[in-house]
Amino acid sequence: MPVLARAVREVENNVRGGRAQSWVRTQFQVIAILVREERARMKVDPDLSEAQRAEQLKRLDGVATILAKTATRDTSLLMLLAEDAEVSDAARALKREMVAKAGLEAAEEPEVEDDVDDHGHHERQVVPQSVISRQLANPFLAPDFSHVVPRREGPHRLATWELLGPLFRSFEKATDGKASCMTLPEPTSMVAGGRVLMNHQAQLVESAAAGHRTFLLADEPGLGKTAQALLAAQAADAFPLLVVVPNVVKTNWAREVELWLPTRRSTVIHGDGADVDGFADVVIVNYDILDRHVGWLGVHGFRGMVVDEAHFIKNKSSQRSQHVLQIADRIRARSHQPLMMALTGTPLINDIEDFRAIWQFLGWIDDKRPTHTLMDALEDTGLTPAEPSFYSSARRAVIDLGIVRRRKVDVAADIPARRVADLPVELDGELGRSIREAERELARRMVARYDKALETRISGKVVEGIDRELVHRVATWEREDSDTASEENVFTMMRRIGQAKAGLAADYAAQLVRNVGKVVFFAKHVDVMDEAEKLFANRGIGYSVIRGDQTAKARQENIDAFTNDPDVSIIVCSLMAAGVGINLQVSSNVVLAELSWTDAEQTQAIDRVHRIGQEEPVTAWRVIASQTLDTKIAELIDDKAGLAARALDGSDAEIGSSTDLQLAALEALLLDALEARG
Incomplete structure (x- = not known):
């Protein structure tokens, strides 16, 4: 310590x-x-x-x-x-x-090789022995260019235009009331791997069988994207297939391969890959160990690549995004038309430009421009970004490259409805009073900074009423530059509110168990989970747990216990560890003890329950502390939910601010304080 x-x-x-x-x-x-x-x-x-x-x-x-x-x-x-x-x-x-x-013995780590990538950068690299064996068995593995499509020759009318910005904006400006989905063929078969598909799943598989090779599969969570990706790979004969996933779902992907592709072999890369099967049909690796394997993965001869939870690569400057894009480029360099699939039910988290890295992975754009297929489609419109009608045509051109977005309400009518019900709670006692006083102090501090900035302004600018530009600047200063370490800020305040709500949220979950049966309990912080588990244990309620520090085996045992054991009534889940890749349809009630910082994270959590196989209407009970910052955060989350609705689902809903919620919450707090003083 x-x-x-x-x-x-x-x-x-x-x-x-x-x-x-x-x-x-x-x-x-x-x-x-x-x-x-x-x-x-x-x-x-x-x-x-x-x-x-x-x-x-x-x-x-x-x-x-x-x-x-x-x-x-x-x-x-x-x-x-x-x-x-x-x-x-x-x-x-x-x-x-x-x-x-600290006087402790450090665990030994295996030695790894130091290699150099194509750009001359040294990386922590390994090449598992099984992979070396495969390379020796295929020493003349040659690139496959059998399906090369000749590029269009002649002058390019749009060559001098900046196009990426207008392309992104087209998903904000041009909506036709319909979901963003390419035209898909009607399936010739509804059976795959001995299992009956739903129509929307079979449509995508049919498209892959017909020769389409790039997909942004953005179906709402719960519509079976994993199965569609594996069956599309089968239809396209895209093996060996590389699947890049969050760590928490590696085991689940291996199970899905066994379920949907019983004749194919999968292997999961752990650590340095000592146990990897280099001859497997499907190679599954998690984002955070790509740095060790990026070298051999790029030249292994993959004919397809799937990126699951593709919103993980939205930050192009992150190492995991760079590794994914590097491997994708290498695969395309060796196989002209590999199957490339980005899977995410929540492709837009904060901003339309969250699309950028995903589109680049799919090969639709590069760092600066559309690639030739998209450029040809834009040329065919005969329009330029200076013309308003360009935006609807450009949006359609991108969608036709392979955006597939279906909503549950449209394609899976047999999945019952879901609703988010806000459950206001009062924070009584000293803890509640201290939280509200800390909020008032934070507001007073920002008001003082606002007033000081007005007094010292040298530009001579005069604004009637509240200067909202200055409000934004003050909120930014507050978030990035607190005066002393002892001061409260929006991040620590939300954690304190979560701690204060923990017992109330757990008590409500315990009441739900008596009335409706099994309940899924989500929290963001470990101490909130600890408090809930303590209450459940004291009341004799059987529970299991999903946390980030569990092994894959322990995680699956806890999921199985909740699913199969009638004495396990509650599963306590970490939002970070359990928000993706698991199925908990045995329950139809979710308690959200703490608020997320994004609507996408909240949606992912709810959709562990609201997915194919669910037979009951789903209710997510969102516990909100009244008269605190919690209420503002909930409103902001709901506001930002309009982003994906407008861009992908054709909704006319207004898009909320794309700034992060911490900043937006501070702005709202300051505005309320300024308006209250008149």
Whole structure:
């Protein structure tokens, strides 16, 4: 603990002055990893008394709180807290050093080779022995250009136009009231792998069989995207097939291969890939170990690539996005028309430009321009971005490249309806009062900054009423540059609200169990999950748990217990660890104990229950603390839900602000305070 305490204060001090440098980011991530590991160790340490365990966990919570406050000064640090965040060699080395300083023995890590990629960058590379064996068995694996389509010659009318911006905007400006979906053929068969498909699934498989090779499969969660991708690969004979997935769903993908493609062999890459089967038909790898395998994956002879939860690559500057794009380019360089599929039920999280990396993975655009297929389609419109009618034609051209978006209400009428029901709760007592006072203090602090900025303004600009541009600037300053480490901020405040709601949300879940049967309980923070589990145990309610620090085996055992054991009534789920890739249709009631920072994360959680196989109407009970920032966050989440609705589903709903919710919440808090004083 002393080692962690000193390190976290050092990180805090270094971030206070501005954005974190590379070495500070590494230290931040290592501290977060060690806190998680130490928490898990302490919980099962038989040598600790209950008092000692409680004291140590309290100290770890203190370290975690400082990390959270630090991340609000440089919000790019938040991605390092994700379960599948990539861990560099420098981070591993620092972790070993800190463990050694604490007087503990560091676990040994296997040695890896140091290789150089096509761009001359050194990367942590491995080539599993089984892969080497396959390469030796196929020493003359040649590129396949048998389906090359000649490029159009002649002058290009749009050559001098900037087109990517207009293409993205076309999904905001030009909606026709219909979902964004390419024309799909009617299926000739509704059976695959001995199983009967739904019509919308068979349509996509038929399209692949007819020769279509790029798909942004953006069906709403719960409509069987995994099965469609595997069967499309079968129809296109796209084997060997590479599947890139979040870590938490690797095992599920292997199960799905066994279910839908019983004649095909799958292999899952763990760590350095010592157990990988280089001769398998389907190779499954998670994002955060791509850095070790990007070299051989690009030249393995894959004829297809699937990226699951493709919104994970929306940040093009992240290493995982760069690795995915690099492998995709290598596959296209060796096979002219490989099957490329991006799967996500929530392709738009914050902004229309979330499409950028996905379109580039699919080969529709490069860094600066549309590639030749899309460019030819735009040329055929005879229009330019200067003409209003360009946008609807451009949107159609992109959709026809392979956007497939179906809604449950349209294609799966047998899936019962779902609703999100807000459950307001009052935070009583000292804790509730302290949270509301902290919000008032935060508002007062921003008002003071706003007034000071007005007084010292030298531009001479005069704005009638509230200067909303200045409100935005003040909110940005507040988020990025808190005055002292002891001050509350929007991030830590939401965590405090979650802690305050934990017992109330768990109590409501316990009541639901008595009335409706099995319940799925989602929370964002570990301490909220701990509080809920304690309440369920005290009331004798059987429960299982899905957390980020579980092994794949333990995770599946907990899912199976909830699904099959009548005595297990509740499953307590981490939003980060259980929001994707699992099926919990045995329940039709979801309790959202804490709010997400995006509508997409909330939707993904609900759709663990609301999916094919569900027989009951689904209700998601969203617990909201009244008269707190919680209410504003809920409104902002609902506002941003309009983004995907308009861009992909043809809705006329207005798109809310694309700024992140933390900033938007601060702006709302400041506006309320300014309006209240008149």
